[in-house]
Structures are given as structure tokens and as C-alpha cells.
Amino acid sequence: MMILLLIAGCSSQAPSPSTTPNQGEAGTTTPETGGNSINHSNGDNVTPIEEEDPITLKMGKMSIEEKVGQMILAGVDGTELDARATQMIAEQKVGGIILYSNNVSDLQGTVQFVKALKQANAGNPVPLFMSVDQEGGQVSRMPKELLSIPSNASVGKTKSADLAETMGKLLARELLLTGFNVNFAPVLDVNSNPNNPVIGDRSFGSSANQVAELGIAEMKGLRSEGVIPVVKHFPGHGDTSVDSHLDLPVVNKSLDQLKKLEWIPFAAAVQEDVEAVMVAHILFPKLDPDKPASLSEVIIGQHLRGELNYQGVVITDDLSMGAIEKNFELNDVTIDTVKAGSDILLVAHSYDSAKLIFDTLLQSVKDGTISESRIDESVYRILSLKSRYNLVDNQEPTGNVQDLNKDIEAWRKQVNAQ
Template sequence: MTLEEKIGQMLLVGIDGTSLDANAKRMITKDKVGGIILYADNITNLQGMVKLINKLKESNKVNSVPLFISVDQEGGKVSRMPEEFVSIPSNKVVGGTKNIRLAQTMGKLLGRELAATGYNMNFAPVMDVNSNPKNPIIGDRAFGSTAAAVSGMGLAEMKGLRSEGVIPVIKHFPGHGDTSVDSHLELPVVNKNAEQLAKLEWLPFQAAIQAQAEAVMVAHILFPKIDPDKPASLSKVIIGKQLRGEMGYQGVVITDDLTMGAIIKHFDLAAAAIDTIKAGSDILLVAHGYDNEKLVYNQILQSVKNGSISESRIDESVYRILSLKSKYDLSDKPLPVPDLTSLNQDIREWRKQIYK
């Protein structure tokens, strides 16, 4: 692979609108980005969603490496599936059953939804412990308020997703449950040290790592007692020393969206991109703005050419990315619009067990 192709693999990007526009096509064909994330704004109905995903894959035929087609499909309020699907309840509701089997079925049903429509990566399960009642961003997205509850249910969901050939991405390391600010808007600050995190927030992530978690998303949260200068997503201490080092994590590290307020209000985006790579991240999520993707791409390319990042460092990340794509045997093959009758019936039957 050329250097440019390798850098492309490290970018996972968002697109505008519900169809393949010129900028989306350019990011895929020219910058050879490694993946796409779709949000609610990209999705109208089942037919439109499948058509868009097929177009994205078709435009990638100039590249030998298939795309990650990713989404946040958690259930509850964070659901991207169109209205043709019977809804999946929140993690809090499922966690309230204390039934590991039902959580695994949840993962399987989510995986079936995604695999049937062309996705291959899901930013789930949420492994945050809901330890702060005033948290504006996690709340019912968490399985519970104890590490044991979150670990058990989260690992079960992860297993269910895997069983359908969908890559699970555990999030939001090192733990978003004790924040009081929404990182989409501002930079949360949590005044806990490593010893405190080790007793609660880290436990579900450590359990997932022991269960061979393939990918982990790192949050934009500042832990001044651990790293006073950089949020977790940009921190050599948190990603390099703690996650990679102390926890021995060898899988793919993905940043939360670098265009969120937590980053762009406090840091230069181009500099943040370089910081996160130096910290140990493999995939940079740039979810909004073609200009932002181009800025990040060009900055990484320039940094390798001027020697501030070695090409061998890029190779480390690309090897992890390609290994993950190979493990899940990703393909850019188009899919027909699925018949949801059986899947929706299975979701209804599962929901009866959740709400009984």
C-alpha cells in the first residue's frame, strides 16, 4: 500500500445527506478512507438506507480494501434504524432484567438488523457505569450503576453482535459515566485518579479486553489527575501507558468524533489528529465536514513526510485495521432490501420477555 492509502485506512468519516454526494465519493475514491459512519440525518427509510450503503460500497470498488460501514445502534434513544424496524429498548431496560441471556439476544438482534442492511461495525456495547445521576449523556444508555452489571450485560451483547458477523466497538474508555457535561458540546472534566478509575470505571473495559474485544472507542474527557493537558482521546498516558500498556490491549483504538465540541472548542483539530496517533490511536473518527476530513488527512501525510510521525507507526495501526477487516471477512458486496418479517417478529418476542 502507498503511504496515502495507509493514511486513508486510519480515517472513519461521516457524510452529508441521504445520498452519495461528490464529497463522499471523493473521500472514498481519492483519499481512500477506511470507513463510513451513518447518523440519523443520513437515513430516511429502509430502502433509502440500503441504497445509500450499497452506493458507498460500490464507490469503493477502486480500492482493494473493503469499507467499515459503521453506526451507533445501541437501542433506546440512540437508534439509527428506520421506522420499519421494531424498536430495541434501552440498555437500562435490558440491564434491569439482570438476565445475561436476554442481553446476548439483544446483541444478536442488533447484529441481525445491521448485517441484513449492509453494516459491519457497531459502536456498542456501552461499557460506561452510570455512577452519576446528573450525567447528561449516558443515563439509560448504561446497563446499570455497578461495574458487575455493566460487565456481564455488555460482554453478552458483544458476544451477540459477533455471532452475526458485526464488529462490536466497546465505549467510551476510560468511562463516561461520571461526567456532568455532554462532550458533544464541551470538554468534560473528571477529577479521579487512576486508582479510583481502577475500582469502578475500568472494570467493564478490562473484562471486555480479557474477552478479546476487537475495538475500543476512547472518550473526550479530561482527567487532570492523570494527564492535566490532554483528554483521554489524545493522551499518551491514558491510551499508551494505561490502555495499551497496563491493560495489555492489542486491538483497534478508535477516537470518539474529533469534530465534537470537546475537541474543536479547546484544541486545534490538525494538532489533535497527530496527538491521538502519537498516543496510540489507530482510527480517527471525523464525523462531520469534508473540510475537516481533508485537514486531518493532509496533516497526517505532512507529519509522516516531515518525520514527526514515523511510517512504521502508521504501519502498526494499518496492520491492526487490516487484520480486523480480514477477521470479519468484510465485503463491499451489495445487499438487497431485506424482508424484516421474521426479524421483527423475533424482536417482538424478545421484548415480551424484557417487559414481563
Template sequence: MLSPSLRIKQYIKQQPRQARLLATAFLALTLSILAGCNSAGSLEGSASHVPLPSASAATPLPSVIPSPTDKTTTPPRNEEAPAQTAGNNDPVALTIAAMTLEDKIGQMLLVGIDGTQPDPETQRMIAEDKVGGIILYADNIKGLDGMVSLVNALKQSNKSNPVPLFMSVDQEGGKVSRMPAEYASIPANGKVGRTNDPQSARMMGSLLARQVLAAGFNMNFAPVLDINSNPDNPVIGDRSFGSNAPLVTKLGIAEMKGIESEGVVPVVKHFPGHGDTSVDSHLELPVVNKTAAELSKLEWLPFQAAIKENAAAVMVAHILFPQLDKDKPASLSPIIIGEQLRGVMGYQGVVITDDLTMGAILKNYDLAEAAVDTVQAGSDILLIAHEYSNERKVREALLLSVRNGTIAESRIDESVNRILSLKARYALSDEPVAVPDLNKLNKDVVNWSHTIPE
């Protein structure tokens, strides 16, 4: 059997020149980061300790190659430019230099789809818009065979893009579970929190990761680091490990490490903290009247701990904190993302918005403007969970914002730098998976669950 790198090299040879440049650079990026992992141990043992390249490492790039269907883009550059203008051997910079502006914007979009198999709009988002990732929800998943078939088909739709997809899902345990009935159920964080046992939480993370990995996913929107401090909260509840910061921090970080130990990308959520809201942001915009000083004593503590542990990705919530930013919710706020998360807390990893098609945004802000605002604030990946028209609106808004100078292309490069580094760090690929035999995994889940008190 050919090694993954040889299979990729054979694939590269079959691609057009532009794709070969990108694929070769991305392969170099992956192998260089994996070499770093192997020098310190396997990915399983060291994923959390592989440093992401600094966003500032990206080299300033020349003008991009225009899309054949777009008459308003910048003039074309020489195809030889990537190797000549990157100015160094940084594989991230080489990869970015081989990408068009359209390619780069695509990497910043993580989208939901309709139905249980790829329709023409889904295929266009992947093959033409080159979105960076897909998220599946319960409506997309109908049984084990259907789920695996869908995941494989989505990856196949990405065959013309040398950069693999984030295949993501919300698999938290408890009431937020996307896996079909063939999977053994994992209890909610609240139950695990009552054990006060980080080893149990780490095992939970490992089992959640094994569940999603078996179906071909590579990113899980977990753990929840919100502190359940408001009994009237309609959306968090037992999704949280508990009502105090030390407990949530200890168990949340343990779960995060369990997820990443299996080679799945964990996304901690929902910064700056969704635990003290009394409104569901899926429906309306919550407002929390806390100062930065108050947040730093409770809500921010688990996230600060996750950042110290080199968290792969952080999801930012749609919550208005008027004491920090009276105009924009956290997910669109340069104060909360740029000044606090990236500045004060020093986070240099991937920032992902919560779904921009939730009521908190669509009922209060224009989607296109919100997309531009969140990138200016410091977000890297924009989650658009519903409707092809929304994906197109966001994509066009970002393209226009770069072409008219509202957003510098170097700012886009910073985000793509982080995204590609993360994909390489976890050695993501679009390889299909077989329908798994779940007997061993389900037995392990059941045995572990028996250690959790009711």
C-alpha cells in the first residue's frame, strides 16, 4: 500500500499547474509539521504542543490570479510567482502564494448543507467556491451507512482542491449529539462534571473524538467551556460541566486534550462565555452587562486556560457585552476579539464565529456587513450553517471588501495562514472511510458511562 505522501504526490501529478503548485506547497507544509511532531512523539501524544506559525510569518504576496468568470478582479500575476516571491522556504507562505483571492476567501468559509446527499448547490460550494469546511447537523444524518456515504461524497466533491476540508460536527454528548442510533450515547457534560474527575473528562473527549473520527469527521465543536452560572439560561444548562470556574476549567481542558489526542480538531466554545445569558442566541441577541474585570474573574478563566494549552480553535458567540462594545456582539467586535482575545489573552490560533445565520445576527445586522465586520475584528473562519444564498452573500461581500480596499489582502492571508497551519498540524485529508464496526467503540462508551453517576 502506498504511503499517504506518495498517494498525494501521485494525485498532484494529475492536477492542472495552478493546483499542482498549491498541492505541492501544502504537502510540504503537512510533512514539515508532521516531521516536527515525529521528533517529539506521535500526533496523538503531541498535537497540543506543536506550535502554530505566527500569523505575522506570512510573506506579503503579489496580486492574485483572477477567476475566469470574474471580470472585476485584479490583474493576473505570473504563474511562476509563488516560488519566486515567497522569499523564503516557509511552506505556509508558499501555499498562500499559489492561491487566488477566491481560493483564500473559500478557506475562510465553513458551511452547512441541505439534505442527506450533496445537491448541485453543495457541490458548487465545494468544487467552485472551494469552501474550507462543512458542518453536518442532525437533519443531514440518517443512519450510519448514510452518514458515512455523505461524508465520503462531500470529500469526493473536493477532489479538485488540494487543500482538504474541515469535516465538522457538534458532538458534545447529552442532548447535543449528532451521531445516529448505531452509536452508544455519551452523557452530558453536567453529569461528568459531578464526578469532578479530569481523567473521566479526558476519556469522554477521547470517546467523542473516536465517534466522529469513525465516520470521517476531523473537527468537533467541543468542549463547551461556558460556566452555567444563570439558572434561567435556556441554551447551556447541562451542556456545561458546572457552575464554577475551577471545575469547568479542569474538566474542559481535560476533554479538549482527550479530543485532540485522537487527532480530531477540538473547538472550544462559546467565548466570551454563554453561561450567564437568559436568551437563546439561535433566536435573539443576548445581552450581558458585565465589565471586562467581571468577565476575567469567571467566564474567561476556562478560555484563558485553553489558550495556555495551545487550543486549536475558539468559537466566538453572538452576545452583546455593552460594557465592552455597545454596538457589536462579541462575534463582530474588534474590542472583544482583537483587543481581548488576540491582544490581552495572546491567542494566535484559529477563531471561528458561531453560525452567522442565527437569529442573533440576522434579526439585528446585515449578513454581508457582519461578515466583513467579523474579519476586521479578527475572525478566521465564518460559520454559515444555512442556505446556499447566504454562503454566496458572505463570499461576495468578502471578495468585494478586499477589492475595494476595506480589508487588506494581507489580513486575509493572516487567516489563511492560521487555517492551513491547523489543517497541516492535524494531517487532515479527504481520504474516504469505510463504514465502521462500532462494537469495540460502543463497548468502551458503555463501560465508561457506567462510571458516571446519574
């Protein structure tokens, strides 16, 4: 049976990072500054009037529970909304949801599931990030009705930024067709280790400059259609010999070595005002001998936020992965990563873990381990990004599956012809 979704809005009109947001934008104001001063003239008298920052105003109406919930992006079970997911959204007030392959059924079912999750969030003051890993190639989560998109390595062989940008647009259109608004892509890891068990063809290649050029092009394609890109996995997962899903990789590179290779694509993304950066669960002993990047104040605070001057949203890789689960306690991890500078804690496979993170953050504020002003910093970034992309939970899926498949097929022919 042919499935057709009618267009409910034009994706070309979606906001991009250069668009002036409706409710404030990260980097424009901060919780501390509060707003911009404007002058109203009355004859010879000029009276400064402070314009309230809408994001700060919104935060002022939120409870600490609602703020803490915004810092959690959680997974769910099954392919339909169940009581546990409903309870998690209502009680932990999570700011986002991630779906994996086992959460995706056919197109109609996936659309309905995403819609139900958004509807379950009606009692909370902020819309959900609805996220997915849709990279193309081996990491593809879309329903079977959509044609597959080749791997980054396939596009990398073409060396074409235009094809990479089109890839980003097609990936975004897939997400918009199913109701998602965040894509954990592009992968900016440089495939410098041929024995890497987890990156491989997920990378655009072994050249840092090529990965930067094509990755940034894909990122621009995603954002041009109104889908939020999340680049990954800072500071670089391309030279590991251990899969962080299974255990903790160790990379014995110096800061100078990282700057000359792994950092290049991420520095380029920061220069292009990337919306969000995912940080990897990798130990870099020469930078921080005790904590992996995702928990490290040295790597997140000093390097990503400090030296690279990144002001956007920082997201951890999944905290239920073996690299973390086998080596650290989740309550300690929760505190460490927030203190390090993370804004969103991704926990994909356990309702209990999402609740533990929520409870730990709440208690840490109550006992002074983490200040509420530190929580406010992250929530301000999160709300600013949601406002920047005009996220709303009642947004209907947009696009036409037949048109999208035709465009994917035409693009694949171009990739294969190079």
C-alpha cells in the first residue's frame, strides 16, 4: 500500500542558525545579563528601558525539577507509547527522547509513536527534542518505506561538498517525514586507524580536511531543512581500537597531536556555529589521566569551551554504554559531567537510569554540590536552541515519501557515478 504524507509546511522556510529566533538566541543574552538596553526618547530626556530576555523569563517560571529534566535525553522501550515512558515524561520531565532501530516500525507506526511521545509531553512547559542517529550506511534508523542512504565513506570517495550537503538535506527530510527534529550527525571523526571497530565507513575519510569540508557541508544541509545537527564524537573517535559501546577506549595522544588531526573538523564546526557537540567516552591520559572526555573538565571545560570557545550545547554520548557502565557509578558520572560543562546527559536504555540521573541532579542542587546557577547555564542553552528552531510538540510531519525516495535515488546515482 502506498503511504503518502501531505506537506504541512515548507521545510525551506525552517529556521537556520542565521535566523533571528522568536524567543531569544544563545550568545545574544545570558541569564546573568537578562536582556538588551533600548532607549526611548521623550523630548530632550532619554530613558533607558531594559528589554526582558524571553528565555530568562521562561526559566523564571520553571521549577528546579523542570529545569533538571531539560538536561536529560532518554530512550524508551518498544514501538508504542507505554506506561513507563508516559511516567518518565511526566515525572522526570525529560527534555528529549532518542529512538533506536528497535523503536522504529513502519512509516505510519513510527509517525504515530513520535506523535504520541510529543503529546505525552503536553503537561511540561518546553517541547521535546525528538532525536535519532540517522547517519546513513550502517547507522540508519528510518522505516523500511524509505530508500537507504549510503555511508559517509561512500560520499567521502566523491570528495564533493555539494553531494555531502545534499546528503544532509535528504537526511533531514527523512526526519521531518517521521516527526524528528534532532539528528546525531554528522560524524566528524577522522578514520585514521584502519582497525577501528566502531567508526570505519561512518567517517568521511582519513583526511582531517576532507572530513571537515564534507562534514560541515552535511551539517549545513541538515540545518537548512530545519533539523538540528549534532556533530560527534569530540575530541575524536577515529583512532580507537576499542568500541566504547563495549568498554573504555584509551588514546595516548598529546594535545598537539589531537590539534593536528582529530580537532580539525570540530574546530571547523565551532567556527560555523554548530548547534550541538556530542562528547565521546574515551580516556586521553595525556590530557586527563582520570576521566574520559565525556566527564572531563579539562577536555570539555578547558579545551572545547575554553580554547575552542564553543558556546553551544554539549551532549554526552550514551551514559549506558560499556565505557561508562563498566567503569563508573552513574550518580558520580552525572555530577562529574555537569561540572565538566555538559548540558544534556544522554541515557538511552533504562527508565531507572533516567530517574537516577534526575534524582541525582536534584539532590546535588539541594545539597550545594552543583549550584542552581550552573543548571541555569545549561537550561538557557537548551531553551535557546529549541527556540531558535521554533520547536513545538504539535508540529506535524512534513514531506512526501514518493518525492523523497525519488530524490534519494537520483542522489545515489550521482554518488555512484563519481
